[in-house]
Amino acid sequence: MNVRFGVIGTGAIGREHIKRISQTLAGAEVVAVTDVNQAAAQQAIENFNLDANVYPDDKALIAAKDVDAILVSSWGPAHEESVLAGIEAGKYIFCEKPLATTAEGARRIVDAEMKYGKRLVQVGFMRRYDHGYVKLKEAIDANEIGEPLMIRCAHRNPTVPETYSTDMAITDTLIHEIDVLHWLVDDDYASVQVMYPRKTKHALSHLRDPQIVMIETKGGISITAEIFVNCQYGYDIQCEVIGEEGIVKLPEFSNIVTRKSGKLSQDILMDWKDRFLDAYDAEIQDFIDSIRKNGAPQGPTSWDGYVASVTAAACVKAQESGVTEPIELDERPAFYDEGARKNEVSA
Amino acid sequence: MNVRFGVIGTGAIGREHIKRISQTLAGAEVVAVTDVNQAAAQQAIENFNLDANVYPDDKALIAAKDVDAILVSSWGPAHEESVLAGIEAGKYIFCEKPLATTAEGARRIVDAEMKYGKRLVQVGFMRRYDHGYVKLKEAIDANEIGEPLMIRCAHRNPTVPETYSTDMAITDTLIHEIDVLHWLVDDDYASVQVMYPRKTKHALSHLRDPQIVMIETKGGISITAEIFVNCQYGYDIQCEVIGEEGIVKLPEFSNIVTRKSGKLSQDILMDWKDRFLDAYDAEIQDFIDSIRKNGAPQGPTSWDGYVASVTAAACVKAQESGVTEPIELDERPAFYDEGARKNEVSA
Amino acid sequence: MNVRFGVIGTGAIGREHIKRISQTLAGAEVVAVTDVNQAAAQQAIENFNLDANVYPDDKALIAAKDVDAILVSSWGPAHEESVLAGIEAGKYIFCEKPLATTAEGARRIVDAEMKYGKRLVQVGFMRRYDHGYVKLKEAIDANEIGEPLMIRCAHRNPTVPETYSTDMAITDTLIHEIDVLHWLVDDDYASVQVMYPRKTKHALSHLRDPQIVMIETKGGISITAEIFVNCQYGYDIQCEVIGEEGIVKLPEFSNIVTRKSGKLSQDILMDWKDRFLDAYDAEIQDFIDSIRKNGAPQGPTSWDGYVASVTAAACVKAQESGVTEPIELDERPAFYDEGARKNEVSA
Amino acid sequence: MNVRFGVIGTGAIGREHIKRISQTLAGAEVVAVTDVNQAAAQQAIENFNLDANVYPDDKALIAAKDVDAILVSSWGPAHEESVLAGIEAGKYIFCEKPLATTAEGARRIVDAEMKYGKRLVQVGFMRRYDHGYVKLKEAIDANEIGEPLMIRCAHRNPTVPETYSTDMAITDTLIHEIDVLHWLVDDDYASVQVMYPRKTKHALSHLRDPQIVMIETKGGISITAEIFVNCQYGYDIQCEVIGEEGIVKLPEFSNIVTRKSGKLSQDILMDWKDRFLDAYDAEIQDFIDSIRKNGAPQGPTSWDGYVASVTAAACVKAQESGVTEPIELDERPAFYDEGARKNEVSA
Structure with a gap:
C-alpha cells in the first residue's frame, strides 16, 4: 500500500516535497494539504493534479483517517505543535528542520515520542x-x-x-x-x-x-x-x-x-537547490520505504533534532560571547540507540 | 493514472526494470509479466510483491486490456517480434537494446510504427x-x-x-x-x-x-x-x-x-551496473512521464534503433575486412524529425 | 664575475647548497668552507671536487679576500654571530633559517645591517x-x-x-x-x-x-x-x-x-626534500643574480627573519598558555620598505 | 673545467641556449658564436655579456682550439654539414632538431659518428x-x-x-x-x-x-x-x-x-615556450655533465635523429597517399645499443 501523506505548509519547500512524492518517488501519494493560506493549499492541489483534500488546519489534517504520515513544512515556529499533535495521533512525521525552535521544544518532542513508545519522527537532514x-x-x-x-x-x-x-x-x-x-x-x-x-x-x-x-x-x-x-x-x-x-x-x-x-x-x-537534489529524493524515499517495510522511519531522529537545537543555541551564544561555550546535551536515551544503529543508509 | 506495464522477459535486466518501476519511480506499476520460463515470471511477482498476472507468452500479455505499455527485456532475437506485435496492438513499447538483431528487422519496426502513425517505441539507450x-x-x-x-x-x-x-x-x-x-x-x-x-x-x-x-x-x-x-x-x-x-x-x-x-x-x-544507475531510472521515468503528459514517448526512437543496427553491422564488417567500410543509412523519414527534435531531455 | 661563496657549516644542508652552487646554478662557485668538524669541511671539498680552502672558523672564512658571500648553514644557535660578523665585514650573506634563535638576536642583525647602510642579508625562506x-x-x-x-x-x-x-x-x-x-x-x-x-x-x-x-x-x-x-x-x-x-x-x-x-x-x-627542490635552486640563483646585477640581494630580508622570530616566539607562548597571545612587532624601518618592494620575484 | 661552447646560429633558439648556458646552468660557458648574419652574432655577445669570439662561419668556429662543444641552432638545412664537420673535428655536438632534413643525411651522420668511434652527438629532443x-x-x-x-x-x-x-x-x-x-x-x-x-x-x-x-x-x-x-x-x-x-x-x-x-x-x-622550460635546461645540463663526467653525451643519439627522420618522412608520405605507409628503418647498429642503455635519465 502507498503511504498517504498529509502536507502541512504548501510554501516553496512544501511544494517541492509534494512534487517529489507525486511525480518522482515510488510508494506514496499526497492525500491531504493544509496551509495558513488556504488558497495556496488549493493551488497546490491544482498545480500537481492531486487527488487530495484541503484541511482548515494541521489538527484537522492530522485527524484525517486516510492520512498515514504528515510532512511538516510550515514555518519553523509552528513545527513543534504540529509534530506533537502528530505523535499524539500516532501518525508518521517527516519534519523539515528545525524540529523545534528551542532546545526545550525539541526535548518535548523527544519525550512525547518516547512516551508513545515507537519511532514516528524523521527530521529533514538530507545530507546523510x-x-x-x-x-x-x-x-x-x-x-x-x-x-x-x-x-x-x-x-x-x-x-x-x-x-x-x-x-x-x-x-x-x-x-x-x-x-x-x-x-x-x-x-x-x-x-x-x-x-x-x-x-x-x-x-x-x-x-x-x-x-x-x-x-x-x-x-x-x-x-x-x-x-x-x-x-x-x-x-x-x-x-x-x-x-x-x-x-x-x-x-x-x-x-x-x-x-x-x-x-x-x-x-x-x-x-x-541543485546541490542536494538526489539527497532530498533519497531521504523521503527512505522515509516511505522504512514505513512500508519496518513500520518506522530510520532516518535522522527526534534526538538528532534535539542535538541540533542544543548545539545551534550554544553556537549562537558563542557568536555573541566571543569565548568558548560548552555544548551541554542530556544523556541519550536508550530508546534512540536503536535508531542510531539503524541510521546507516546505503549509498 | 499510472502507466500499467507488461514486462516481457524476467531475466536479470527485466527484474531490474520491474524493481525500478515498482519501487523507485513514480506514476507506473507492473500489472503483467511473461517469460519463456513461466516459473521465473511467477517468481518475479513474488519477489517484488506485485499485483500482476502471469501470461503464457508475449502475444497474450500484449493483448491484455490493462496493459498500457510493454517493456521488452527478453533475449535479443525475440525483440523484433514482440515490438511488432506491440505496435499492431497500439501499445507503448520500451524495448531494451537491440531493437532488432538485423538492420532489416529494425527497418520493419520503423515502417510499422510509421504505418501506425504515431510514436509508440522507445529504445533502451540510457546514456542520453x-x-x-x-x-x-x-x-x-x-x-x-x-x-x-x-x-x-x-x-x-x-x-x-x-x-x-x-x-x-x-x-x-x-x-x-x-x-x-x-x-x-x-x-x-x-x-x-x-x-x-x-x-x-x-x-x-x-x-x-x-x-x-x-x-x-x-x-x-x-x-x-x-x-x-x-x-x-x-x-x-x-x-x-x-x-x-x-x-x-x-x-x-x-x-x-x-x-x-x-x-x-x-x-x-x-x-x-553502478555507472548508469541514475540514467536507467531517468530513461524509464521519462518514458512514463511522456506517455502521461503527451501520449507518446520522447526518448530514443525506432529510427535510432535502426541507425544503431546498420552502424553495428558495418562495424562488424569492418572488423572482418580490415578496411574502411561505408555506413549506408536510408534517408531519415520526416516522421522521425519531430521525434528527433523532441529528443532533447533535460538534465 | 662569479660570486665566490664561503660556506659555514658543511652538514646536510650545507652540502646540498655546495652541490647546488657548484653543479646546478650559474654564476657562482664555492671557494671556502668551514665547519666545527674540520674533517667534514675537507670531505666536502673532495666530494664536490671544489677548488676551495678550508678555514678554521667562520671569522677566518669571512675575512678571506676571495670570499664575496657567505652561506650560513651551521646549527641554528651559531647563525647570529656569523651573520653579524659577515655584516661587519661587508660580505653578502645567505643565512639558512633561523636568522637567529631569539627575536632580540634577529633585531640585532636588523640593526647591524641598517647601520651598515645596505642590504646584505637574505634568509633561506625558499617558499617565496x-x-x-x-x-x-x-x-x-x-x-x-x-x-x-x-x-x-x-x-x-x-x-x-x-x-x-x-x-x-x-x-x-x-x-x-x-x-x-x-x-x-x-x-x-x-x-x-x-x-x-x-x-x-x-x-x-x-x-x-x-x-x-x-x-x-x-x-x-x-x-x-x-x-x-x-x-x-x-x-x-x-x-x-x-x-x-x-x-x-x-x-x-x-x-x-x-x-x-x-x-x-x-x-x-x-x-x-623533494617538494621544494626547484625553490631551493631558485632562491640561491636569485641571490647570485641580484648580487651580480644590483649589488644587493632582493629575497627575504633580515626584517623577515625578525618577523619570523617574533611570531614563532608568540606561537610557542600560545602553545603553552592555551589563550590568545599578541604578536608584537616593532614598526618596520623604512630601510626595509625598499626591500619589501623589491621582494617580488617572478615565477 | 667548464665545457666551452661554440654556438652556430644566433637566432631565437640559439639565443635561448646562450642565455641558458651563461645564466642558468652550471659547468659551461659560451666562448664562440657564428651566424650567417655576423651582426646578429656580435649582438648576442653584447646582449649576454659574453667573453666570446665571433667567427665568420661554422668551419672556422669548429676549428677554434678553445671550443669543446658546438651547439647547432642554425636553420634546419644547414645542420647536417655543421654536424659532419664537428664530428670530423672530434668536437661534442648538441644539435637542435632536425639532425638532418633527410633520412639519408641523418644516416650519413650516424655513419660518420660510428667511423669516428665514439659518441659525440646529442639531438635536441628535450621531452625525454x-x-x-x-x-x-x-x-x-x-x-x-x-x-x-x-x-x-x-x-x-x-x-x-x-x-x-x-x-x-x-x-x-x-x-x-x-x-x-x-x-x-x-x-x-x-x-x-x-x-x-x-x-x-x-x-x-x-x-x-x-x-x-x-x-x-x-x-x-x-x-x-x-x-x-x-x-x-x-x-x-x-x-x-x-x-x-x-x-x-x-x-x-x-x-x-x-x-x-x-x-x-x-x-x-x-x-x-613555457611548457618545457625545465626540460630545455635539463637536456643541456645533462649534455654538459655527461661530457664532464664520462667524456660523452648520453642523451638522444644520432640514431634517434635518424629514426625521427625516417619516421617523419613516412608520415609525410602517408599524409599525401592517404593509405598506410611502412616505416622502414635500418637495423640499429650495436654502436648505439650502449647509447640506448645509457639513455635513461633520472627525473
Whole structure:
C-alpha cells in the first residue's frame, strides 16, 4: 500500500516535497494539504493534479483517517505543535528542520515520542543521504583513515537576502553541518568558539560574514567550519576528515570538464537547490520505504533534532560571547540507540 | 493514472526494470509479466510483491486490456517480434537494446510504427539520460566549443565472460557509443575502420581485445573509440569532444578523494551496473512521464534503433575486412524529425 | 664575475647548497668552507671536487679576500654571530633559517645591517620562490580574488624523529608558513591561538600532534594552520586563500595519473626534500643574480627573519598558555620598505 | 673545467641556449658564436655579456682550439654539414632538431659518428627530460601497467603562423612525439596512416588541421596522435599509455586552482615556450655533465635523429597517399645499443 501523506505548509519547500512524492518517488501519494493560506493549499492541489483534500488546519489534517504520515513544512515556529499533535495521533512525521525552535521544544518532542513508545519522527537532514557524505561515513566506519582527529568544512553561498542575519549563519546554514558531522564521526559535541575574520564588503552592514566556527567533540575531534554566505563565486560545500592514517574528502560537485580560452574548468553550482537534489529524493524515499517495510522511519531522529537545537543555541551564544561555550546535551536515551544503529543508509 | 506495464522477459535486466518501476519511480506499476520460463515470471511477482498476472507468452500479455505499455527485456532475437506485435496492438513499447538483431528487422519496426502513425517505441539507450552526456550535449548545442571536429572515447570493462566474442565488442559494448555519439553531435555516420592493437594477455584466445574503431561522420567528424573489455583496472567510460574553439569531456565518476599511503586517489567503479544507475531510472521515468503528459514517448526512437543496427553491422564488417567500410543509412523519414527534435531531455 | 661563496657549516644542508652552487646554478662557485668538524669541511671539498680552502672558523672564512658571500648553514644557535660578523665585514650573506634563535638576536642583525647602510642579508625562506606560491601572490596582487579574508593551510609530514618536540612544530615546521603567509597577503600578524585536537596514536608521548594554529593579522585575515607531523600518508603542503570574490589554492604536487586496480591515483611525496627542490635552486640563483646585477640581494630580508622570530616566539607562548597571545612587532624601518618592494620575484 | 661552447646560429633558439648556458646552468660557458648574419652574432655577445669570439662561419668556429662543444641552432638545412664537420673535428655536438632534413643525411651522420668511434652527438629532443615523461617511462619500465598496448596523445597549439604548412604538422610538431614515444615504450615504428577530420575554420586555406596520425609499432602498439595547431584554447600536450593492467598519463601542467564566478579552473599555457622550460635546461645540463663526467653525451643519439627522420618522412608520405605507409628503418647498429642503455635519465 502507498503511504498517504498529509502536507502541512504548501510554501516553496512544501511544494517541492509534494512534487517529489507525486511525480518522482515510488510508494506514496499526497492525500491531504493544509496551509495558513488556504488558497495556496488549493493551488497546490491544482498545480500537481492531486487527488487530495484541503484541511482548515494541521489538527484537522492530522485527524484525517486516510492520512498515514504528515510532512511538516510550515514555518519553523509552528513545527513543534504540529509534530506533537502528530505523535499524539500516532501518525508518521517527516519534519523539515528545525524540529523545534528551542532546545526545550525539541526535548518535548523527544519525550512525547518516547512516551508513545515507537519511532514516528524523521527530521529533514538530507545530507546523510548525499552520496558523498555516505561514502565518507563508509570510509570512516571501515577504519580506512584511522581515528578521525580533525574535520575541515566550508559552507558557502554566493549571496543571501537582506533578511539573513548573523545568527542565521548558525540556525539556517551551519545547522546542516551540525547534524551531519556528529553522525559522520559518531561522536557528541562538547564546546564551541566563533571567530570573525575580516568582513567581506559584499555583506550588508548588519551581517557578520564570513564566520569561523570551531567545535570540539567529546572525543577531542577539532572541527573548523567556515560559513561564508556572500562568497560570490558559487554554492560550495566542502568537507574533509583528517584521520590518524589518512584523509577523506567530499568530491567536487560532478560536472563536465572544459578546455577553452586558456582555462581548464568545471562549472560550480550557483543555486543551493541543485546541490542536494538526489539527497532530498533519497531521504523521503527512505522515509516511505522504512514505513512500508519496518513500520518506522530510520532516518535522522527526534534526538538528532534535539542535538541540533542544543548545539545551534550554544553556537549562537558563542557568536555573541566571543569565548568558548560548552555544548551541554542530556544523556541519550536508550530508546534512540536503536535508531542510531539503524541510521546507516546505503549509498 | 499510472502507466500499467507488461514486462516481457524476467531475466536479470527485466527484474531490474520491474524493481525500478515498482519501487523507485513514480506514476507506473507492473500489472503483467511473461517469460519463456513461466516459473521465473511467477517468481518475479513474488519477489517484488506485485499485483500482476502471469501470461503464457508475449502475444497474450500484449493483448491484455490493462496493459498500457510493454517493456521488452527478453533475449535479443525475440525483440523484433514482440515490438511488432506491440505496435499492431497500439501499445507503448520500451524495448531494451537491440531493437532488432538485423538492420532489416529494425527497418520493419520503423515502417510499422510509421504505418501506425504515431510514436509508440522507445529504445533502451540510457546514456542520453546520463547527467554527463546531457551536459556535453548542452555545451555543444550552445556552441561553447564551436563545431565538433573529433571525438575520443573509451569503453573499458575489467573483464568479460568466456561467451563474449569479438563481434560483441560492437553489438554489446560499442552499441552505446554508437547511439549516444550521433545524438551528441547531431550528425550521421558515414564510414568505419577497425584496428587491432597488440592483444592483451588477459583476453581469451578467441577474442580480439583491445580494438580501436575509427568512425567518420557525414559532417567529417573523426571518432576514435577504444574498446577494451579486459582492462583489469575498472569499468571506465570516457568521452571527449574536440571542437573548433574548445573541448568538453565527461567527468570522472564522482567519488570521495582519499589521501593514504602515499597516494591521492579516488575509487574507479568495477561494476558497469553502478555507472548508469541514475540514467536507467531517468530513461524509464521519462518514458512514463511522456506517455502521461503527451501520449507518446520522447526518448530514443525506432529510427535510432535502426541507425544503431546498420552502424553495428558495418562495424562488424569492418572488423572482418580490415578496411574502411561505408555506413549506408536510408534517408531519415520526416516522421522521425519531430521525434528527433523532441529528443532533447533535460538534465 | 662569479660570486665566490664561503660556506659555514658543511652538514646536510650545507652540502646540498655546495652541490647546488657548484653543479646546478650559474654564476657562482664555492671557494671556502668551514665547519666545527674540520674533517667534514675537507670531505666536502673532495666530494664536490671544489677548488676551495678550508678555514678554521667562520671569522677566518669571512675575512678571506676571495670570499664575496657567505652561506650560513651551521646549527641554528651559531647563525647570529656569523651573520653579524659577515655584516661587519661587508660580505653578502645567505643565512639558512633561523636568522637567529631569539627575536632580540634577529633585531640585532636588523640593526647591524641598517647601520651598515645596505642590504646584505637574505634568509633561506625558499617558499617565496616556489612556483605555486608565486602564482598565488600574483593572483592576489592582481586582485583576482578581491581582498583576502581567510587562509587555510596545512603542513603535514609522514613522521618525525624522536628528537622532534612540541615547540618544533612552530620553530621548525610552521616557520615556513609564518614567513610565506605575511608576504603572500602583505600584512602583519597581530595575535595567535593554538588548539590541540585529539592526539594521533602515531605521535610519541612527549609530542602534541596534530596542532591547529589560528593567527589573526592586523588587517583581520584569519589564518587556520594545521600542523600534523605524523600523518603517515605523505609530505603534504596545502594553502588556500579565500578572498571577497574568489579563492586561489596551491596545486597538488604534479605527478603522473594512474588508473590501476580500481583506483585513479597520483603519488604523494613522502620526502619533504623533494617538494621544494626547484625553490631551493631558485632562491640561491636569485641571490647570485641580484648580487651580480644590483649589488644587493632582493629575497627575504633580515626584517623577515625578525618577523619570523617574533611570531614563532608568540606561537610557542600560545602553545603553552592555551589563550590568545599578541604578536608584537616593532614598526618596520623604512630601510626595509625598499626591500619589501623589491621582494617580488617572478615565477 | 667548464665545457666551452661554440654556438652556430644566433637566432631565437640559439639565443635561448646562450642565455641558458651563461645564466642558468652550471659547468659551461659560451666562448664562440657564428651566424650567417655576423651582426646578429656580435649582438648576442653584447646582449649576454659574453667573453666570446665571433667567427665568420661554422668551419672556422669548429676549428677554434678553445671550443669543446658546438651547439647547432642554425636553420634546419644547414645542420647536417655543421654536424659532419664537428664530428670530423672530434668536437661534442648538441644539435637542435632536425639532425638532418633527410633520412639519408641523418644516416650519413650516424655513419660518420660510428667511423669516428665514439659518441659525440646529442639531438635536441628535450621531452625525454620532462618530469612527466620521465615518470611515465619509470612506471612503464617498472611494469606498473603491464605491456603497453595503446598510446593516445595530442599536440595542440593555439595558432600557427601563415608559413606553417601541412607537412610541418609532422616535421615541426609531431616530431617530438615521434622521438619520445619510441623511447617511452622501447619499441620501433612499423607503419603509419594519416586521417583528416573536418577542418577547423581557424586554419588557413593551405593547411589541413587537425590531423590524426595512427602509428603502429613492431611490437603491435597502436599510437593515436592528434595534431591540432589552431585549437585556439591553449598549448596542450597530452600523452596516455594504456597497458595490460593499467594506464599512466601525463599530468596537466601544474597551476594554481581558482574558484571564481561560478568556475573551478586552472590556467592552461598559451605559449609553448613555457611548457618545457625545465626540460630545455635539463637536456643541456645533462649534455654538459655527461661530457664532464664520462667524456660523452648520453642523451638522444644520432640514431634517434635518424629514426625521427625516417619516421617523419613516412608520415609525410602517408599524409599525401592517404593509405598506410611502412616505416622502414635500418637495423640499429650495436654502436648505439650502449647509447640506448645509457639513455635513461633520472627525473
